[in-house]
Amino acid sequence: MxxxxxxxxxxxxxxxxxxxxxxxxxxxxxxxxxxxxxxxxxxxxxxxxxxxxxxxxxxxxxxxxxxxxxxxxxxxxxxxxxxxxxxAYLPEKMGSAEVAAAVAAAVAETGAAGPADMGKLMAVLKPRLAGKADMAEVSRLVKAALAD
CATH class of the missing domain: 1.10.1510.10 (Uncharacterised protein YqeY/AIM41, N-terminal domain)
Incomplete structure (x- = not known):
């Protein structure tokens, strides 16, 4: 259904x-x-x-x-x-650890190295995490991962 x-x-x-x-x-x-x-x-x-x-x-x-x-x-x-x-109609939200793991996996998968790659990384993450995670939090984690 x-x-x-x-x-x-x-x-x-x-x-x-x-x-x-x-x-x-x-x-x-x-x-x-x-x-x-x-x-x-x-x-x-x-x-x-x-x-x-x-x-x-x-x-x-x-x-x-x-x-x-x-x-x-x-x-x-x-x-x-x-x-x-x-x-009640939204899917179960992912925990912070799960979101961080998804971001780390996407960074490894795309080979993103710096802030210039944020758009490429978000393009990969958005379809995977849409509805399951707060995209503002995902964006914050991506910025932190790319700043290192």
Whole structure:
């Protein structure tokens, strides 16, 4: 079963259980997926679906920070609940040690030697780690590995 099909089934389950908050978050997710499919004129695979989910989660995290800065904890809590619902569809995140090992393996594989090779190294790592690791952390580790 594809990720999109699983999300659709979860939407039906949430409808039957009358879980309004969960249903709203899933409908928002399906709308974002459908919009991306219309924009790109293709059916999204699981990797593209994960990318769409990550984008929504990132938007929610930004909103939480803004709501907390404005003193609106009620709205921040609602966004946190959506993050939890959307996060259930993301793959398990890799640990720091696993990410560091993947970076070291990619450095050895590509023969990257300096900061000029960062783009080449990130091009190798991005498809492998997309959805499984925070790409900002990967970028930080790549910079550190290439600075040595």
């Amino acid at each position: 594809t990720l999109k099909a699983r999300i659709t089934e979860d939407m039906k389950t949430a409808m039957k259980a009358k879980e309004t908050a969960r249903l709203a978050a899933i409908r928002l997710l399906l709308a974002a997926i459908k919009q991306k499919e219309v924009d790109e004129r293709c059916e999204l695979d699981d990797n593209a679906t994960v990318a769409a989910i990550e984008k929504l989660v990132k938007q929610r995290k930004d909103s939480v920070a803004q709501y907390q800065a404005a003193g609106r904890q009620d709205l921040a809590d609602a966004e946190q609940a959506e993050i939890a619902i959307l996060g």
